[in-house]
Amino acid sequence: MPASAGSTDDPGMAWTDEQGTAAACCGAASRGGEVAVARDERRAVATVSEPPRPLLLVLPGGVFTMGSTERRYREDGEGPPRTVHVEAFRIAAHAVSNDDFTAFVAATGYLTTAEREGWSFVFGGLLPDRFPPTRAVAAAPWWRQVPGATWFRPEGGVSDLEGRGDHPVVHVSWLDARAYCRWAGGRLPDEAEWEYAARGGLEGARYPWGDELTPGGEHRMNVYQGRFPEHDTGEDGYAGTAPVDAFAPNGHGLHNATGNVWEWCADRFGPSRPSQRNMRGGSYLCHESYCWRYRCAARSANTPDSSAGNIGFRLAANVVATTG
Numbered sequence: 554m555p556a557s558a559g560s561t562d563d564p565g566m567a568w569t570d571e572q573g574t575a576a577a578c579c580g581a582a583s584r585g586g587e588v589a590v591a592r593d594e595r596r597a598v599a600t601v602s603e604p605p606r607p608l609l610l611v612l613p614g615g616v617f618t619m620g621s622t623e624r625r626y627r628e629d630g631e632g633p634p635r636t637v638h639v640e641a642f643r644i645a646a647h648a649v650s651n652d653d654f655t656a657f658v659a660a661t662g663y664l665t666t667a668e669r670e671g672w673s674f675v676f677g678g679l680l681p682d683r684f685p686p687t688r689a690v691a692a693a694p695w696w697r698q699v700p701g702a703t704w705f706r707p708e709g710g711v712s713d714l715e716g717r718g719d720h721p722v723v724h725v726s727w728l729d730a731r732a733y734c735r736w737a738g739g740r741l742p743d744e745a746e747w748e749y750a751a752r753g754g755l756e757g758a759r760y761p762w763g764d765e766l767t768p769g770g771e772h773r774m775n776v777y778q779g780r781f782p783e784h785d786t787g788e789d790g791y792a793g794t795a796p797v798d799a800f801a802p803n804g805h806g807l808h809n810a811t812g813n814v815w816e817w818c819a820d821r822f823g824p825s826r827p828s829q830r831n832m833r834g835g836s837y838l839c840h841e842s843y844c845w846r847y848r849c850a851a852r853s854a855n856t857p858d859s860s861a862g863n864i865g866f867r868l869a870a871n872v873v874a875t876t877g
C-alpha cells in the first residue's frame with residue numbers, strides 16, 4: 554500500500570530494487586503497485602458533459618526499427634533493434650495540458666491518485682527556498698515527497714496553474730491518465746506506437762529531428778542544462794515544464810515527444826519490472842550526466858499509482874472506420 558499522508562518515517566515506502574531502479578532516473582520513485590489497479594477498476598467515471606474533441610493526428614501504419622544499439626542502460630531493454638509493424642492509429646500532437654485536464658475534472662469530478670494519497674513527488678529545485686522540510690528519496694534526494702502536491706498545485710503549498718494552462722498536466726498516475734483517455738474517447742498509446750510517432754518518420758535517428766542534440770546550436774526540446782541537480786540554467790528557454798506545443802513538431806507533427814514530460818504508455822515494462830507501466834521520452838529533468846533518456850529509443854517505467862512533477866501523457870486512439 555502507498556504510504557498515507559503524514560507517515561513521514563514509514564519504512565513501508567520501502568524502496569525496493571524495482572523502485573531503486575526507477576529512482577536512479579529522472580522518472581522519480583514509485584508508490585505502491587498493482588493493488589491500485591484493481592481498486593481503480595471499481596471507480597466509475599461519470600461523464601456528465603461532452604469531452605473535447607482534440608485534434609488527433611492520423612498516422613498511417615508502417616514498419617520501423619524500434620529500439621537502439623545504445624549500451625549505456627542495458628537494464629532498460631532498449632535493444633536490440635528490431636523491426637516492428639504498427640497499424641494505423643491516431644495520436645495527439647502534444648501532451649494533455651492543464652487546461653485539458655481541468656475540463657476533464659470539471660466534467661467528471663475525478664480525483665487523482667495524488668489527491669487521494671495526499672502527496673506527490675516534486676523536484677526539490679522547484680520548491681521555494683523556505684519550503685517546509687520534506688522527505689526525500691534516498692537514492693534520488695532531489696525527489697521530495699510533498700504533501701498536497703497535485704496536478705493543480707504542482708509544487709504543493711499555495712502553488713497554482715497560473716500561466717501554465719498550456720503546460721502539460723503532471724502529478725497524474727497511469728490510472729489517472731487512463732481515466733482521462735477513456736473519457737476523451739481514446740486510450741494511451743502503446744510503447745511501439747509511441748516510438749513510431751516520436752521518430753517522425755526518421756529511421757534510426759537518436760532524436761525526433763535527427764542525431765544531433767542541438768543542430769546549429771539550437772535547442773529542440775526541453776531538458777536540463779547546467780549541473781544536475783543543483784542548478785538548471787534553463788538555456789533551452791525553460792526550467793521546469795514548457796507549453797505543450799513549445800519547439801517545432803517532428804515529421805509526424807508531434808511536439809515534445811522527447812523532453813518536457815515523460816509520457817505514460819499503455820503497456821507493461823517487461824519481466825524485469827513486471828508491475829510497472831512504460832514511460833517514454835524523458836523530461837525537463839533529464840541531463841546527459843545521469844539520465845540520458847531524452848532519446849526516441851529510451852525507456853523507463855513506474856508503478857501505475859505513481860505520480861511526479863515530470864510525468865504526463867498523450868492521448869491516442871484507434872482509427873475510426875468511416876462509412877460512406
Ligand SMILES: [Ca+2]
Nearest residue numbers: 775776789791
Ligand atoms: Ca529546460
Ligand SMILES: [Ca+2]
Nearest residue numbers: 809810814834
Ligand atoms: Ca515528452
Ligand SMILES: [Cu+2]
Nearest residue numbers: 579839844846
Ligand atoms: Cu530522465
